[in-house]
Amino acid sequence: MHIIDRRLNPGGKSLANRQRFLRRVRDVAQRAVREAARDRDIRNIDKEASVTVPVDGVREPRFSRAPGTGVQDHILPGNKTYIEGDTIERPPRGQGGGGGGQAGEGGQDSEDSFQFMLTREEFLELFLEDLELPDLAKRRLAVVETPALRRAGYMVSGSPANLALTRTLRNSLSRRIALKRPKHEDLAALEADLAEAEARAPDAPETVALREEVARLRIRSQRIPYIDPIDLRYRRFEPYPRPVAQAVMFCLMDVSGSMTEHMKDLAKRFYILLHIFLVRRYKHVEIVFIRHTDHAKEVDEETFFGSRETGGTLVSSALVEMKRIVAERYNPEDWNIYAAQASDGDNVSSDSTTSQELLRGAILPACQHFAYLEVGDETGPRAGFVEHRTTLWRTYEPVAKANPVLAMRKVNHRRDIYPVFRELFARKAGQEQAPA
Amino acid sequence: MNAPTTGVMPRPALVRAGEPLFTGNDWDFDTIRRIHDACEAIAGPELGLSWYPNQIEIITAEQMLDAYASIGMPLFYKHWSFGKHFAQHEAGYRRGLMGLAYEIVINSNPCISYIMEENTATMQTLVIAHAAFGHNHFFKNNYLFRQWTDAEGILDYLDFAKGFISRCEERYGHAAVEAVLDAAHALMNQGVHRYPRKKRPDLSSEQRRERERQEHQERMYNDLWRTLPARAKTDKPNLSVERRRALLELPQENILYFLEKVAPRLQPWQREILRIVRHVAQYFYPQRQTKVMNEGCATYTHYQIMTRLSETGRITEAAYLEFLQSHTNVIRQPTFDDRHYGGHNPYAIGFAMMTDIARIASEPTEEDRAWFPDIAGCRDPMGVLRDVWENYRDESFIAQFLSPRLMRQLRLFHVVDDPDRPELRVEAIHDERGYRRLRRAFARQYDVAWLDPDIEVVDVDLEGDRRLILHHKVLNRVLLQKEDAHRVLQHLADLWGYDVVLKEVDPASGTVLKEHNASARPTFF
Numbered sequence: 001m002h003i004i005d006r007r008l009n010p011g012g013k014s015l016a017n018r019q020r021f022l023r024r025v026r027d028v029a030q031r032a033v034r035e036a037a038r039d040r041d042i043r044n045i046d047k048e049a050s051v052t053v054p055v056d057g058v059r060e061p062r063f064s065r066a067p068g069t070g071v072q073d074h075i076l077p078g079n080k081t082y083i084e085g086d087t088i089e090r091p092p093r094g095q096g097g098g099g100g101g102q103a104g105e106g107g108q109d110s111e112d113s114f115q116f117m118l119t120r121e122e123f124l125e126l127f128l129e130d131l132e133l134p135d136l137a138k139r140r141l142a143v144v145e146t147p148a149l150r151r152a153g154y155m156v157s158g159s160p161a162n163l164a165l166t167r168t169l170r171n172s173l174s175r176r177i178a179l180k181r182p183k184h185e186d187l188a189a190l191e192a193d194l195a196e197a198e199a200r201a202p203d204a205p206e207t208v209a210l211r212e213e214v215a216r217l218r219i220r221s222q223r224i225p226y227i228d229p230i231d232l233r234y235r236r237f238e239p240y241p242r243p244v245a246q247a248v249m250f251c252l253m254d255v256s257g258s259m260t261e262h263m264k265d266l267a268k269r270f271y272i273l274l275h276i277f278l279v280r281r282y283k284h285v286e287i288v289f290i291r292h293t294d295h296a297k298e299v300d301e302e303t304f305f306g307s308r309e310t311g312g313t314l315v316s317s318a319l320v321e322m323k324r325i326v327a328e329r330y331n332p333e334d335w336n337i338y339a340a341q342a343s344d345g346d347n348v349s350s351d352s353t354t355s356q357e358l359l360r361g362a363i364l365p366a367c368q369h370f371a372y373l374e375v376g377d378e379t380g381p382r383a384g385f386v387e388h389r390t391t392l393w394r395t396y397e398p399v400a401k402a403n404p405v406l407a408m409r410k411v412n413h414r415r416d417i418y419p420v421f422r423e424l425f426a427r428k429a430g431q432e433q434a435p436a
Numbered sequence: 437m438n439a440p441t442t443g444v445m446p447r448p449a450l451v452r453a454g455e456p457l458f459t460g461n462d463w464d465f466d467t468i469r470r471i472h473d474a475c476e477a478i479a480g481p482e483l484g485l486s487w488y489p490n491q492i493e494i495i496t497a498e499q500m501l502d503a504y505a506s507i508g509m510p511l512f513y514k515h516w517s518f519g520k521h522f523a524q525h526e527a528g529y530r531r532g533l534m535g536l537a538y539e540i541v542i543n544s545n546p547c548i549s550y551i552m553e554e555n556t557a558t559m560q561t562l563v564i565a566h567a568a569f570g571h572n573h574f575f576k577n578n579y580l581f582r583q584w585t586d587a588e589g590i591l592d593y594l595d596f597a598k599g600f601i602s603r604c605e606e607r608y609g610h611a612a613v614e615a616v617l618d619a620a621h622a623l624m625n626q627g628v629h630r631y632p633r634k635k636r637p638d639l640s641s642e643q644r645r646e647r648e649r650q651e652h653q654e655r656m657y658n659d660l661w662r663t664l665p666a667r668a669k670t671d672k673p674n675l676s677v678e679r680r681r682a683l684l685e686l687p688q689e690n691i692l693y694f695l696e697k698v699a700p701r702l703q704p705w706q707r708e709i710l711r712i713v714r715h716v717a718q719y720f721y722p723q724r725q726t727k728v729m730n731e732g733c734a735t736y737t738h739y740q741i742m743t744r745l746s747e748t749g750r751i752t753e754a755a756y757l758e759f760l761q762s763h764t765n766v767i768r769q770p771t772f773d774d775r776h777y778g779g780h781n782p783y784a785i786g787f788a789m790m791t792d793i794a795r796i797a798s799e800p801t802e803e804d805r806a807w808f809p810d811i812a813g814c815r816d817p818m819g820v821l822r823d824v825w826e827n828y829r830d831e832s833f834i835a836q837f838l839s840p841r842l843m844r845q846l847r848l849f850h851v852v853d854d855p856d857r858p859e860l861r862v863e864a865i866h867d868e869r870g871y872r873r874l875r876r877a878f879a880r881q882y883d884v885a886w887l888d889p890d891i892e893v894v895d896v897d898l899e900g901d902r903r904l905i906l907h908h909k910v911l912n913r914v915l916l917q918k919e920d921a922h923r924v925l926q927h928l929a930d931l932w933g934y935d936v937v938l939k940e941v942d943p944a945s946g947t948v949l950k951e952h953n954a955s956a957r958p959t960f961f
Contacts (some may be wrong), residue, residue, distance in 0.1 A: 001472050002494045002546070003465055007553055013502040014522040020614070023518025031536055050527075062620050062914055063889050063908075070914030072853040074724050075878045079773020079849040087859040088851065116523030117530070183453035332665070 013082070022116045022122065025053050025087045029118060034042045034127040049123050054113045092215040094203025125275070149237040168348025171231040181224040182217040190214050197264075247272055248330045250339035252318045255291045258344050263375040264305055266411055267342030270373050273421045274340055282336065288325055292318040294348075298325065315347045315392060319358040332366040352395040359396070372396055373420070376412040456752050461556040468492060475652055478744045479569040483737065488547040488587060492564065495550050501525050503540050510548065511594050513601040514713070515617050525927045536764075541567035543575040543723075545587040556800060558755040560581070562762065565741035570734025577826045580722035580727070589642075590719060596643040597712045604705050616706050619927035620692060626887055627692030627714040628721045642715070646708055653704065680898065687892040691906075691928065692717070694893050700902065701933035717768050725829045725863035732786020733825050737796075737930070748928050769846070774888065778841035780881075785846075788888060789833070793820055794843045802842060830882035838878065840871045852878045868948070889916055891938070902934040909943045921952055928952035 022029060032051040033277070074241045081089070092421055118126070154164055194214050197207040251271050253259070289304040297318040322339065329339060347355070363371060374393060391398075393408065400406045409420040457474055458467050472490065477735035479485045493863055495503070505522035505671040542548040549567040551560055575581050586593075595845065604612045620627070642846045681687070688694040692714040696707045723730070742763070769784035794817035797805045805812045842867040849865040850873065864877070877941040880886050887948035890909040897903040906928075909918060921938065929936040933956050940950040 001469070001490045001491065003468050003472075004491065005465070006493045006495045006499060006550075009495075011497065014505050014519060016514045017505065017519035018518060018522060019519070019525060020516035024516045024520075058516070059920075059923070060517055060618075060925075061920040062625055063891060063921055063924050065889055065914040066917040070910075071855075071912040072879050072914070073863075073880070074851045074853065075780075075848055075881055076772035076851060077769055077846045078773060079847040079850055082849055082865060084862055084865050084867070084870055086862040088862065090853070090858070090860055098836075114524050114527065117526045127910070151513065190555060258545070322497070419732045 011052050021058070024058055025051070026051050026126075029122075031127055033118070035313050036123070038386065047123070048120050049118045050115050051118055052113050052115045075374045083180075105259040109359040147239055148238055152236050154236040155236040156230075156232065156234070158236070160382075162234040162237075164233045164235045167233040168227070168231050171233065172227045175228065175231060176224065176226070179224050180220075181226075182221050187214070187217055187221065187288070188216065203268075210265050245336065245339060246284040246361060247278050247336040248286045249278055250337070251287065251304065251327075252322065252339060252341040252343075253289075253290045253291050253304065254293070254313055254315070254318075254343040254346070255309055256293045256309060256346070258313075258346055259308065260377070261377075262378050265342055266304055266375045266414065266417060267340075267373065269414060269417045270340060270342065270371075270411070270421060273417065274338065274371075276336065277421075286330075288322075290321050290325075292321070296321040312348060313346050314351050315343070315395075316351050316354040316358055317353060318366060319363055323358065323362045326366050337367045338369050338371075338375060339367055342373045342375055344376070345391055345392045347390055347391040352391070355395050356399055359399050359406065360403070364399070364403050367405055370406045372406065372408040375406070376414060377409060387408060418423075448546055454869055455750070456657075456755075457750050458557040458755075459752055459765060461558070462757045463557040463560055467557060468494075468560060468564070471557075472564055474745060474750050475561070475565045475569055475706070475741050478741045478806070479565075479573075479737065482544060482744065483569075483740060484822060485569055485737065486576060487569060488576050491546040491548045491567045491574065492555055492568060493550050494551055497529075500540070500550065500552055501529065509523075509594055510542065511598055513594075513598045514605075515621070516614065518623065525673050530645040539563040539567045541571045541575075542590075543581060543587055543719075544590050547572040547575060556758065558758045559762065560758055561751065562738055562742060563754070566738035568735045570737030571730060571740065572734040573737065574726070574730050574825055577822070578722070578829075579827055584722050585719050592872075593642055593715065596646070597716070599734055600708060600712065600875060602645065604709065608705065613709070614710045615930070617713070617901060619931050620710050622924045622927040623691050623695075623931075624713055626891055627690060627710075627717040628695070629690050629718065630885065632952075642711075649704070665949070681895065684896060685896045686896075687907075689890070689892045690714070691891070693891060695928075695931050697950055698896075699932050702931065706931075721884075722829075725831070725882075727782040728786045728830045728882060729825065729828060730791075731782045732733055732788075732790045733765065733821075735763075735783050735787040736790035753949065773931070785834075786844070788842055789837060790821060793817065793824065793837055795840065800842070807871070808837075809841060831879050831884075833888075835875060835879035837873045840866070843874060845872060848878065850874050860939040878916065886911070904928075904932050904934065904936045906938045908938060908940045909942050911943075913942075913949075915950055916951075916952075922954070923953050925954040926957070930957045932956060 029051050032049060036049045115230040154167055161238075190210070191214055194210045195209070197210055201207055207220075223226070252265070253267055275285065275287065287301075289299050289301055291299055291304055291307075292314065294314040295310050296314075296319065298321065318341070326332065326337065359370075372392075374390065393410075396406065396408055400408050411420050413419060457470050463471075472492065479487070501522060503510065504525050505518045511671065512518065538552065538555060540550045543548075547568065549564070549572075551563050551567075568764070574586075575587065581587075586926065601613060601617075684698055685694070692710050695702070696710040699707075702710075710848075742751070742756070742759050745751045746759075751759075762958050766789045767781070767782045767784045768779075769788075796808050797814050797817040797820045800808070800812035814820060824837065828836065844867075848866055849862055850870070852861050852863045854861070864873040866874065890911065892907055893904060894907045894910075895905045895907065916938075925936055925938050935956070936954050938952040939948045940952075941948055
């Protein structure tokens with residue numbers, strides 16, 4: 001008899017099968033992911049998700065007898081009242097007489113659908129695929145880093161300030177032991193013995209021997225120094241790019257009546273991408289949601305995407321609010337500040353100058369990146385989009401030309417989100433332009 | 437199940453001297469070994485079982501799910517349906533709808549039993565008694581397994597199959613391989629030989645034979661031949677219909693075999709895949725026919741061993757109670773009007789019948805003597821059981837050994853659902869008039885030949901458009917499930933490469949009740 005412990009065998013033996021299965025149910029999974037993306041909040045977007053697959057899609061057909069045709073026999077346990085020849089009313093169709101007996105392969109095929117869980121990675125992959133992106137991680141997105149030094153072992157030369165004392169002394173000690181350098185105490189003891197012997201009988205052979213011994217040891221300890229240059233070790237530092245550890249993301253959105261659900265969905269997708277990007281880049285990401293009509297307010301996510309209000313539109317109010325929050329909580333010295341503004345482009349024309357001033361003077365200098373996303377109808381750009389620029393577009397355009405931190409894009413359809421996102425974050429030096 | 441066999445078996449005097457094998461729930465490898473040895477000491481000398489050498493493997497719950505998904509085999513080729521089953525089981529398990537099996541046991545030599553690390557020491561004892569001795573004995577001795585499966589070769593063969601299929605995926609692409617596997621799986625139940633043929637299957641030589649075929653083909657292949665002009669048409673051999681059918685081994689019920697040998701357009705690797713699926717189907721065919729007996733044998737064995745361990749003080753009272761609880765759960769048979777009723781529980785029927793047979797052998801009633809003159813009162817219950825386990829399958833076993841007493845105990849009754857009548861009719865119940873009819877009908881429920889639709893390839897239209905003609909011999913006017921039949925037939929047509937027609941024929945009158953047609957899609961070629 002053998003007992004074998006298989007617990008440490010690499011798990012995930014079904015991974016390959018699972019991938020094959022996922023490929024098979026891609027459309028269903030895709031839909032589930034899309035729905036989840038709509039319902040979830042931005043922070044939890046890449047959690048695992050449950051997917052319900054209609055069995056029909058992954059049916060494994062077999063030849064089997066049709067239930068409910070022809071004469072069927074059922075042998076059932078638990079008879080209490082029936083005697084031979086009794087008749088029983090036929091139970092409603094669907095589940096055959098009294099539970100169906102053992103007919104054929106039955107069993108699991110009778111289910112209509114089943115659920116399974118997508119893992120985080122599977123979810124993200126499908127989610128980004130929806131945005132026509134094979135894998136976000138592999139793309140080179142702009143990385144914000146500051147150069148820093150970190151310890152990286154020892155070296156044999158360096159500045160005295162970096163002398164690694166412990167390591168140096170350890171080397172010296174092993175060298176002294178290896179080369180049998182006389183210990184200081186031993187030498188002192190011998191010298192004391194010698195002094196005593198010389199006082200007693202300076203010419204005795206033992207004294208001579210002792211004297212020679214002491215002399216030999218003295219020479220030896222001079223020849224083998226306490227610390228030798230070869231013992232010296234210096235701490236080594238190497239430069240490395242240190243990712244800045246925290247970021248804040250400002251979501252600005254116009255929630256006046258003209259923003260449709262579709263537009264909010266586009267905005268949300270953009271924010272989600274931005275969030276995924278930031279989370280992968282920074283250890284710590286905060287999100288600030290600011291919505292505005294003619295006045296702006298910081299809100300939670302639910303309110304941000306959920307509510308819709310009426311009233312005029314004053315974009316500068318959101319910028320003012322952002323400026324205030326930055327000043328209060330997010331010192332640009334310590335934080336990487338990102339902002340994404342989604343709007344359908346309506347603004348009071350009298351607000352243009354104020355907005356421009358705010359952007360130029362306060363917002364953009366604090367930001368790593370400010371993305372302006374103009375969201376449009378699903379049906380596509382209205383005819384003559386280029387000629388018919390929105391108020392806000394016209395407001396931002398001159399600023400964007402001068403300052404590459406501000407990028408502007410117009411998006412009408414979900415599938416445009418990722419390409420636009422990529423363009424915005426590919427950090428091409430200062431040539432931001434409206435797509436043709 | 438209310439007739440425990442304690443005290444029925446002839447046994448040496450009780451020795452209560454044994455030290456408990458373990459106390460508490462924890463176990464380690466040493467405990468497992470002691471448990472195994474203690475079980476062995478009962479299974480061999482007392483129960484007279486014989487088994488393949490045991491190999492006990494400890495796995496995690498996740499690995500158990502893995503094993504579940506690939507029909508319990510330790511290695512298997514890759515296919516999405518296993519991923520589907522994994523996802524299904526995992527979701528069920530996570531939501532707590534489903535417990536995991538305590539064990540999976542593989543019909544191989546050595547016999548591999550998987551046990552889960554989460555099990556308590558008592559459960560490990562139960563599982564070892566159940567799988568490593570009960571199932572193992574059954575695999576080794578039952579005639580169907582001896583005849584049809586090759587316990588020595590199966591793991592090597594599966595290893596070959598896995599490698600072969602993944603090489604095919606590399607060479608021909610996932611999609612192409614998946615298409616063949618999908619089609620082959622659809623026809624899996626029509627891929628077994630139901631009667632022994634000339635040769636015993638020898639799985640270990642399959643790998644060698646595949647390689648030889650491949651090498652031979654590579655040797656014979658010469659690109660120059662392509663340029664040779666086609667040979668002038670000789671006179672068409674004018675085979676008579678009978679001769680042609682004989683050459684094609686028609687009628688043929690093993691459709692996969694037929695396709696593998698005869699389908700005109702399949703590539704060699706596609707044939708090899710059909711062959712693999714066919715071998716796997718054949719390997720599992722005995723298991724489908726012996727669910728009740730196999731589980732009955734294992735359950736009866738574990739019950740005997742556990743009881744004996746308890747009597748000799750090798751397991752504590754607490755452990756025995758824990759065992760009894762899971763044992764009772766396993767052999768629970770809800771009645772037909774119970775919310776939990778989901779058909780017959782093979783563990784329940786099997787265990788009840790084994791217990792009943794042991795009772796008949798030891799303490800028969802007058803009725804038993806009349807019904808089972810050969811075994812009643814023979815005083816050797818284990819001898820009778822071993823003989824039964826060796827020589828029967830579910831259908832013949834029930835037909836032979838379901839006693840009137842047990843039918844009364846289970847309160848079995850037979851309901852006939854005839855669509856021509858407005859109501860269901862109780863055809864037989866557990867009374868004098870009904871016993872034999874009830875038993876006959878019950879046995880039929882376990883006859884795979886009766887359950888699987890009887891489908892054969894009857895002819896190929898070689899002269900015309902190479903249409904493949906199949907017949908389904910309709911039984912009791914039960915036609916095939918239409919949609920599935922269509923899908924399977926489509927797969928069949930894809931493999932065959934030309935049109936396929938399936939006629940549902942009433943065997944009595946010969947009239948065609950229904951016809952399904954399918955044309956090959958350009959899936960494989």
